[in-house]
Amino acid sequence: MRRLLSVVVSVYNEEEALAQFYQVTEGILNTISWDYELVFVNDGSRDQSLPILNHLADSNPKVKVVSFSRNFGHEAAMIAGIDYSQGDGIICMDADLQHPPACIPEIIRRFEDGYEVINMVRTKNESAGWFKNMASSAFYKLINALSDVKFESNASDFFAISRNVAAVLKENYREKVRFLRGYVQNVGFPKTTIEYEARARVAGESKYSIRKLFQFSVNTIVCFSNLPLKLGIFAGIFAGFLGLVVLVYTLFTRSGAPSGYATIVILNCFMFAFLFLIVGIIGEYISILFTELKDRPIYIVQNTRNLGENIKNS
Ligand code: UDP
Ligand code: MG
Numbered sequence: 001m002r003r004l005l006s007v008v009v010s011v012y013n014e015e016e017a018l019a020q021f022y023q024v025t026e027g028i029l030n031t032i033s034w035d036y037e038l039v040f041v042n043d044g045s046r047d048q049s050l051p052i053l054n055h056l057a058d059s060n061p062k063v064k065v066v067s068f069s070r071n072f073g074h075e076a077a078m079i080a081g082i083d084y085s086q087g088d089g090i091i092c093m094d095a096d097l098q099h100p101p102a103c104i105p106e107i108i109r110r111f112e113d114g115y116e117v118i119n120m121v122r123t124k125n126e127s128a129g130w131f132k133n134m135a136s137s138a139f140y141k142l143i144n145a146l147s148d149v150k151f152e153s154n155a156s157d158f159f160a161i162s163r164n165v166a167a168v169l170k171e172n173y174r175e176k177v178r179f180l181r182g183y184v185q186n187v188g189f190p191k192t193t194i195e196y197e198a199r200a201r202v203a204g205e206s207k208y209s210i211r212k213l214f215q216f217s218v219n220t221i222v223c224f225s226n227l228p229l230k231l232g233i234f235a236g237i238f239a240g241f242l243g244l245v246v247l248v249y250t251l252f253t254r255s256g257a258p259s260g261y262a263t264i265v266i267l268n269c270f271m272f273a274f275l276f277l278i279v280g281i282i283g284e285y286i287s288i289l290f291t292e293l294k295d296r297p298i299y300i301v302q303n304t305r306n307l308g309e310n311i312k313n314s
Contacts, residue, residue: 002033002034002035003034003035003087003088003089003111004034004035004036004037004086004087004088004089005029005032005034005035005036005037005087005088005089005090005091005104005108006036006037006039006081006085006086006087006089006090006091007025007029007036007037007038007039007090007091007093007104008039008041008078008081008082008085008090008091008092008093009021009038009039009040009041009081009092009093009094009095010041010043010074010077010078010081010092010094010095011040011041011042011043011045011049011053011077011095012042012043012044012045012049012071012074012077012207013045013046013047013049013204013207014045014047014049014095014096014203014204015045015047015048015049015052015204016202016203016204017095017096017097017201017202017203017204018049018052018053018056018095019052020097020202020203021095021096021097021101021202022038022056022063024097024101025038025101025104026038026060028101028102028104028105029101029104031105032104032105032108033108034088034089034108036062036087037062037063037064037085037086037087038060038062038063038064039064039065039066039081039084039085040053040056040057040063040064040065040066040095041065041066041067041068041077041078041080041081041084042065042066042067042068043068043071043072043073043074043076043077044068044069044070044071044072050065050067053065053067053305054305057305057306058305061306062306063305063306064084064304064305064306064307065304065305065306065307066080066081066084066301066304066307067301067302067303067304067305068080068299068300068301068302069300069301069302070300072298072299072300074157074207074208075178075179075180076298076299077299078092078157078180079169079180079298079299079314080298080299080301080314082161082166082169082170083170083314084304084307085166087163088111088162088163089107089108089111089160089161089162089163090160090161090162090163090166091104091107091158091159091160092157092158092159092160092161093157093158094157094158096201096202096203096204097199097201097202098198098199098200098201099120099156099157099158099196099198100196100197100199103120103194103196106194107160107194110160110192110194111160111162113192114190115162115190115191115192116161116162116164116165116189116190116191117159117160117161117162117165117184117185117187117189117190117191117192118159118160118161118191118192118193118194119152119159119184119185119191119192119193119194120156120158120159120160120193120194120195120196121152121156121193121194121195121196122156122158122195122196122197122198123195123196123197131210132210132213135213136153137153139217139220140153141153142221143217143220143221143224143225146221146224146225146227146228147221147224147225147227148225149182149185149186149224150185150186151181151182151185152185152193156181156198157180157181158196159181159184161184162189164189165184165187165189168187169183169184169187174298174314175223175292176291176292176294176295176296176298177219177222177223177288177291177292178219178223179216179219179220179223179224182220182223182224218284219288222284222285222288223288228281228284228285229281229282229285231277231278231281232278232282235274235275235278239271239274242267297314298314299314
Protein backbone atom coordinates (compact mmCIF):
# COMPACT_ATOMS: atom_id res chain seq x y z
CA MET A 1 0.00 0.00 0.00
CA ARG A 2 1.21 3.52 -0.73
CA ARG A 3 2.29 5.47 2.26
CA LEU A 4 0.41 8.63 3.16
CA LEU A 5 1.93 12.08 3.57
CA SER A 6 0.00 14.72 5.50
CA VAL A 7 0.81 18.34 4.80
CA VAL A 8 -0.44 20.61 7.58
CA VAL A 9 -0.91 24.25 6.64
CA SER A 10 -1.94 26.96 9.09
CA VAL A 11 -3.99 29.71 7.55
CA TYR A 12 -4.80 33.10 9.00
CA ASN A 13 -6.04 35.74 6.58
CA GLU A 14 -4.17 34.31 3.62
CA GLU A 15 -6.75 34.89 0.86
CA GLU A 16 -4.11 36.41 -1.40
CA ALA A 17 -1.64 33.57 -1.03
CA LEU A 18 -3.85 30.46 -0.96
CA ALA A 19 -4.52 29.94 -4.65
CA GLN A 20 -0.86 30.12 -5.53
CA PHE A 21 0.12 27.99 -2.55
CA TYR A 22 -2.33 25.28 -3.53
CA GLN A 23 -1.34 25.32 -7.16
CA VAL A 24 2.37 24.97 -6.44
CA THR A 25 2.02 22.46 -3.61
CA GLU A 26 -0.53 20.23 -5.28
CA GLY A 27 1.65 20.17 -8.39
CA ILE A 28 4.54 18.81 -6.35
CA LEU A 29 2.43 16.41 -4.28
CA ASN A 30 1.18 14.80 -7.48
CA THR A 31 4.73 13.90 -8.50
CA ILE A 32 5.76 12.05 -5.32
CA SER A 33 5.43 8.31 -4.79
CA TRP A 34 3.40 8.67 -1.61
CA ASP A 35 -0.30 9.38 -1.42
CA TYR A 36 -1.09 12.71 0.20
CA GLU A 37 -3.62 14.72 2.18
CA LEU A 38 -3.50 18.50 2.55
CA VAL A 39 -4.81 19.52 5.96
CA PHE A 40 -5.57 23.24 6.08
CA VAL A 41 -6.28 24.70 9.49
CA ASN A 42 -8.20 27.94 9.28
CA ASP A 43 -7.21 29.86 12.37
CA GLY A 44 -10.21 32.19 12.57
CA SER A 45 -9.47 34.10 9.37
CA ARG A 46 -11.60 37.18 8.87
CA ASP A 47 -11.09 37.41 5.13
CA GLN A 48 -12.12 35.09 2.29
CA SER A 49 -9.68 32.31 3.29
CA LEU A 50 -12.36 29.90 4.52
CA PRO A 51 -14.59 30.05 1.42
CA ILE A 52 -11.46 29.56 -0.72
CA LEU A 53 -10.46 26.52 1.35
CA ASN A 54 -13.94 25.03 1.25
CA HIS A 55 -13.96 25.46 -2.48
CA LEU A 56 -10.62 23.63 -2.76
CA ALA A 57 -11.97 20.86 -0.52
CA ASP A 58 -15.03 20.45 -2.73
CA SER A 59 -12.90 20.08 -5.83
CA ASN A 60 -10.32 17.76 -4.28
CA PRO A 61 -11.21 15.18 -1.60
CA LYS A 62 -7.57 15.06 -0.50
CA VAL A 63 -7.93 18.60 0.78
CA LYS A 64 -9.18 18.60 4.37
CA VAL A 65 -10.21 21.70 6.26
CA VAL A 66 -10.33 22.20 10.02
CA SER A 67 -11.84 25.53 10.90
CA PHE A 68 -11.44 27.13 14.34
CA SER A 69 -14.19 29.08 16.08
CA ARG A 70 -11.79 32.03 16.43
CA ASN A 71 -8.10 32.86 16.16
CA PHE A 72 -6.06 30.60 18.44
CA GLY A 73 -2.60 31.29 17.04
CA HIS A 74 -0.19 29.59 14.72
CA GLU A 75 0.99 26.94 17.20
CA ALA A 76 -2.54 25.88 18.08
CA ALA A 77 -3.24 25.58 14.35
CA MET A 78 -0.24 23.32 13.81
CA ILE A 79 -1.21 21.16 16.79
CA ALA A 80 -4.75 20.79 15.46
CA GLY A 81 -3.37 19.93 12.03
CA ILE A 82 -1.20 17.21 13.54
CA ASP A 83 -4.16 15.94 15.61
CA TYR A 84 -6.29 15.53 12.50
CA SER A 85 -3.56 14.10 10.26
CA GLN A 86 -3.62 10.43 9.33
CA GLY A 87 -0.28 10.29 7.53
CA ASP A 88 2.77 8.09 8.03
CA GLY A 89 4.69 11.33 7.71
CA ILE A 90 3.49 14.82 8.54
CA ILE A 91 4.91 18.12 7.27
CA CYS A 92 3.99 21.44 8.89
CA MET A 93 4.35 24.50 6.72
CA ASP A 94 3.14 28.07 6.23
CA ALA A 95 0.61 29.11 3.64
CA ASP A 96 2.64 32.01 2.30
CA LEU A 97 5.16 29.91 0.29
CA GLN A 98 8.00 31.03 2.57
CA HIS A 99 8.55 27.34 3.15
CA PRO A 100 9.33 26.03 -0.32
CA PRO A 101 7.13 23.05 -1.27
CA ALA A 102 10.00 22.09 -3.58
CA CYS A 103 11.60 20.55 -0.45
CA ILE A 104 8.84 17.93 -0.17
CA PRO A 105 10.49 15.23 -2.36
CA GLU A 106 13.69 15.53 -0.28
CA ILE A 107 11.63 15.19 2.92
CA ILE A 108 10.05 12.03 1.53
CA ARG A 109 13.52 10.61 0.79
CA ARG A 110 14.58 11.26 4.38
CA PHE A 111 11.46 9.55 5.69
CA GLU A 112 12.28 6.57 3.48
CA ASP A 113 15.81 6.57 4.92
CA GLY A 114 14.23 6.03 8.34
CA TYR A 115 14.41 9.52 9.83
CA GLU A 116 11.51 10.48 12.07
CA VAL A 117 12.20 14.14 12.81
CA ILE A 118 13.25 16.36 9.95
CA ASN A 119 14.20 19.89 10.90
CA MET A 120 14.11 22.41 8.12
CA VAL A 121 16.80 24.98 8.80
CA ARG A 122 16.74 28.29 6.98
CA THR A 123 20.04 29.48 5.62
CA LYS A 124 18.82 32.95 4.91
CA ASN A 125 15.68 34.86 5.64
CA GLU A 126 14.93 37.36 2.95
CA SER A 127 11.75 38.69 4.44
CA ALA A 128 12.69 39.39 8.03
CA GLY A 129 14.52 42.65 8.67
CA TRP A 130 17.91 42.85 10.41
CA PHE A 131 16.18 43.49 13.72
CA LYS A 132 14.12 40.30 13.58
CA ASN A 133 17.17 38.27 12.52
CA MET A 134 19.31 39.70 15.30
CA ALA A 135 16.62 39.29 17.94
CA SER A 136 16.06 35.72 16.81
CA SER A 137 19.72 34.78 17.12
CA ALA A 138 19.97 36.49 20.54
CA PHE A 139 16.90 34.57 21.66
CA TYR A 140 18.36 31.21 20.68
CA LYS A 141 21.63 32.00 22.48
CA LEU A 142 19.71 32.91 25.63
CA ILE A 143 17.41 29.91 25.65
CA ASN A 144 20.29 27.52 24.99
CA ALA A 145 22.21 29.04 27.89
CA LEU A 146 19.24 28.82 30.24
CA SER A 147 17.69 25.51 29.32
CA ASP A 148 18.83 21.90 29.60
CA VAL A 149 17.28 21.00 26.29
CA LYS A 150 19.06 22.21 23.20
CA PHE A 151 17.42 24.28 20.51
CA GLU A 152 18.52 24.42 16.93
CA SER A 153 18.93 28.08 16.05
CA ASN A 154 17.32 29.02 12.75
CA ALA A 155 14.86 26.20 13.18
CA SER A 156 11.52 27.28 11.83
CA ASP A 157 7.91 26.23 11.96
CA PHE A 158 8.76 24.18 8.93
CA PHE A 159 9.43 20.60 9.99
CA ALA A 160 8.38 17.06 9.31
CA ILE A 161 7.65 14.28 11.77
CA SER A 162 6.77 10.60 11.56
CA ARG A 163 3.53 9.06 12.76
CA ASN A 164 5.36 7.87 15.93
CA VAL A 165 6.47 11.37 16.83
CA ALA A 166 3.01 12.73 16.07
CA ALA A 167 1.56 10.15 18.47
CA VAL A 168 3.84 11.45 21.22
CA LEU A 169 2.77 15.03 20.52
CA LYS A 170 -0.89 14.01 20.51
CA GLU A 171 -0.70 12.05 23.77
CA ASN A 172 1.76 14.09 25.79
CA TYR A 173 2.94 17.64 25.34
CA ARG A 174 -0.53 19.06 25.67
CA GLU A 175 0.65 22.15 27.49
CA LYS A 176 -1.39 25.29 26.93
CA VAL A 177 1.63 27.55 26.84
CA ARG A 178 4.10 25.92 24.57
CA PHE A 179 6.80 26.02 21.93
CA LEU A 180 6.08 23.27 19.45
CA ARG A 181 9.46 23.55 17.74
CA GLY A 182 11.12 22.93 21.09
CA TYR A 183 9.19 19.70 21.61
CA VAL A 184 9.86 18.46 18.11
CA GLN A 185 13.58 18.93 18.61
CA ASN A 186 13.61 17.24 21.97
CA VAL A 187 11.51 14.09 21.67
CA GLY A 188 14.49 12.10 20.45
CA PHE A 189 14.06 9.66 17.49
CA PRO A 190 16.39 9.62 14.46
CA LYS A 191 16.80 13.23 13.46
CA THR A 192 18.10 15.03 10.40
CA THR A 193 18.14 18.54 8.99
CA ILE A 194 17.56 19.94 5.55
CA GLU A 195 18.60 23.46 4.65
CA TYR A 196 16.35 25.80 2.73
CA GLU A 197 16.20 29.44 1.83
CA ALA A 198 13.28 31.32 3.28
CA ARG A 199 11.73 33.41 0.54
CA ALA A 200 9.73 36.57 0.90
CA ARG A 201 6.02 35.86 1.36
CA VAL A 202 4.11 35.68 -1.90
CA ALA A 203 1.35 37.98 -0.75
CA GLY A 204 -0.09 39.67 2.30
CA GLU A 205 1.98 40.58 5.34
CA SER A 206 3.49 38.87 8.36
CA LYS A 207 0.98 38.06 11.07
CA TYR A 208 3.59 38.14 13.79
CA SER A 209 4.15 41.49 15.48
CA ILE A 210 7.28 42.27 17.50
CA ARG A 211 5.10 42.27 20.62
CA LYS A 212 3.78 38.77 19.89
CA LEU A 213 7.32 37.52 19.26
CA PHE A 214 8.49 39.02 22.55
CA GLN A 215 5.69 37.37 24.53
CA PHE A 216 6.47 34.15 22.71
CA SER A 217 10.13 34.36 23.76
CA VAL A 218 9.24 34.99 27.41
CA ASN A 219 6.85 32.04 27.41
CA THR A 220 9.44 29.77 25.86
CA ILE A 221 12.07 30.65 28.44
CA VAL A 222 9.59 30.11 31.27
CA CYS A 223 8.45 26.79 29.80
CA PHE A 224 11.90 25.39 29.18
CA SER A 225 13.97 26.78 32.05
CA ASN A 226 13.57 27.18 35.81
CA LEU A 227 16.80 29.08 36.10
CA PRO A 228 15.25 32.59 36.19
CA LEU A 229 13.34 31.52 39.30
CA LYS A 230 16.64 31.09 41.06
CA LEU A 231 17.76 34.60 40.24
CA GLY A 232 16.36 35.68 43.61
CA ILE A 233 18.85 33.47 45.44
CA PHE A 234 21.80 34.94 43.55
CA ALA A 235 20.51 38.47 44.04
CA GLY A 236 20.08 37.77 47.75
CA ILE A 237 23.62 36.47 48.08
CA PHE A 238 24.94 39.43 46.14
CA ALA A 239 23.04 41.99 48.26
CA GLY A 240 24.11 40.27 51.47
CA PHE A 241 27.74 40.32 50.36
CA LEU A 242 27.50 43.98 49.42
CA GLY A 243 26.02 44.80 52.85
CA LEU A 244 28.87 42.96 54.52
CA VAL A 245 31.48 44.87 52.56
CA VAL A 246 29.88 48.21 53.43
CA LEU A 247 29.63 47.15 57.08
CA VAL A 248 33.28 46.22 57.30
CA TYR A 249 34.28 49.37 55.45
CA THR A 250 32.27 51.57 57.82
CA LEU A 251 33.63 49.86 60.91
CA PHE A 252 37.22 50.20 59.80
CA THR A 253 37.18 53.74 58.49
CA ARG A 254 35.18 55.06 61.49
CA SER A 255 34.50 58.23 59.58
CA GLY A 256 31.78 59.32 61.97
CA ALA A 257 28.40 60.18 60.43
CA PRO A 258 28.87 59.41 56.74
CA SER A 259 27.51 61.85 54.19
CA GLY A 260 26.35 59.09 51.87
CA TYR A 261 22.98 60.41 50.75
CA ALA A 262 23.53 59.73 47.03
CA THR A 263 24.95 56.28 47.75
CA ILE A 264 21.91 55.34 49.78
CA VAL A 265 19.42 56.54 47.19
CA ILE A 266 21.25 54.85 44.34
CA LEU A 267 21.65 51.59 46.23
CA ASN A 268 17.99 51.69 47.20
CA CYS A 269 16.93 52.16 43.60
CA PHE A 270 19.08 49.28 42.41
CA MET A 271 17.88 46.97 45.15
CA PHE A 272 14.25 47.73 44.46
CA ALA A 273 14.81 47.30 40.74
CA PHE A 274 16.25 43.87 41.45
CA LEU A 275 13.41 42.99 43.76
CA PHE A 276 10.69 44.02 41.34
CA LEU A 277 12.40 42.22 38.50
CA ILE A 278 12.40 39.02 40.51
CA VAL A 279 8.78 39.49 41.56
CA GLY A 280 7.96 40.00 37.88
CA ILE A 281 9.75 36.81 36.90
CA ILE A 282 7.88 34.85 39.55
CA GLY A 283 4.70 36.44 38.20
CA GLU A 284 5.44 35.06 34.73
CA TYR A 285 5.77 31.55 36.12
CA ILE A 286 2.62 31.88 38.20
CA SER A 287 0.64 33.13 35.22
CA ILE A 288 1.69 30.09 33.22
CA LEU A 289 0.87 27.78 36.11
CA PHE A 290 -2.54 29.42 36.30
CA THR A 291 -3.11 28.99 32.57
CA GLU A 292 -2.19 25.31 32.74
CA LEU A 293 -4.36 24.80 35.79
CA LYS A 294 -7.44 26.20 34.09
CA ASP A 295 -6.94 23.55 31.42
CA ARG A 296 -8.89 25.37 28.74
CA PRO A 297 -8.75 23.93 25.23
CA ILE A 298 -5.77 24.71 23.00
CA TYR A 299 -8.22 25.18 20.15
CA ILE A 300 -11.94 24.91 19.44
CA VAL A 301 -13.13 23.57 16.11
CA GLN A 302 -16.23 25.07 14.57
CA ASN A 303 -16.43 22.75 11.58
CA THR A 304 -14.46 20.55 9.23
CA ARG A 305 -14.52 19.54 5.57
CA ASN A 306 -13.68 16.10 4.15
CA LEU A 307 -13.01 14.77 7.63
CA GLY A 308 -16.34 13.12 8.32
CA GLU A 309 -18.24 14.10 11.41
CA ASN A 310 -15.24 13.78 13.59
CA ILE A 311 -14.89 17.05 15.47
CA LYS A 312 -12.58 16.96 18.44
CA ASN A 313 -11.57 19.88 20.58
CA SER A 314 -8.45 19.88 22.59
N1 UDP B 1 -0.82 32.06 11.25
C1 UDP B 1 -1.85 31.45 11.94
N2 UDP B 1 -2.39 32.08 13.03
C2 UDP B 1 -1.91 33.28 13.49
C3 UDP B 1 -0.84 33.88 12.79
C4 UDP B 1 -0.30 33.24 11.69
O1 UDP B 1 -2.30 30.36 11.59
O2 UDP B 1 -2.45 33.80 14.48
C5 UDP B 1 -0.25 31.38 10.06
C6 UDP B 1 -0.11 32.23 8.83
O3 UDP B 1 -1.27 32.19 8.03
C7 UDP B 1 1.07 31.59 8.12
C8 UDP B 1 1.91 31.09 9.28
O4 UDP B 1 1.04 30.99 10.41
O5 UDP B 1 0.68 30.49 7.33
C9 UDP B 1 3.09 31.97 9.60
O6 UDP B 1 2.67 33.29 9.79
P1 UDP B 1 3.45 34.51 9.14
O7 UDP B 1 3.85 34.18 7.74
O8 UDP B 1 2.61 35.73 9.31
O9 UDP B 1 4.72 34.60 10.07
P2 UDP B 1 6.24 34.87 9.61
O10 UDP B 1 6.51 33.94 8.45
O11 UDP B 1 6.28 36.28 9.21
O12 UDP B 1 7.04 34.54 10.82
MG1 MG C 1 5.48 33.72 6.78
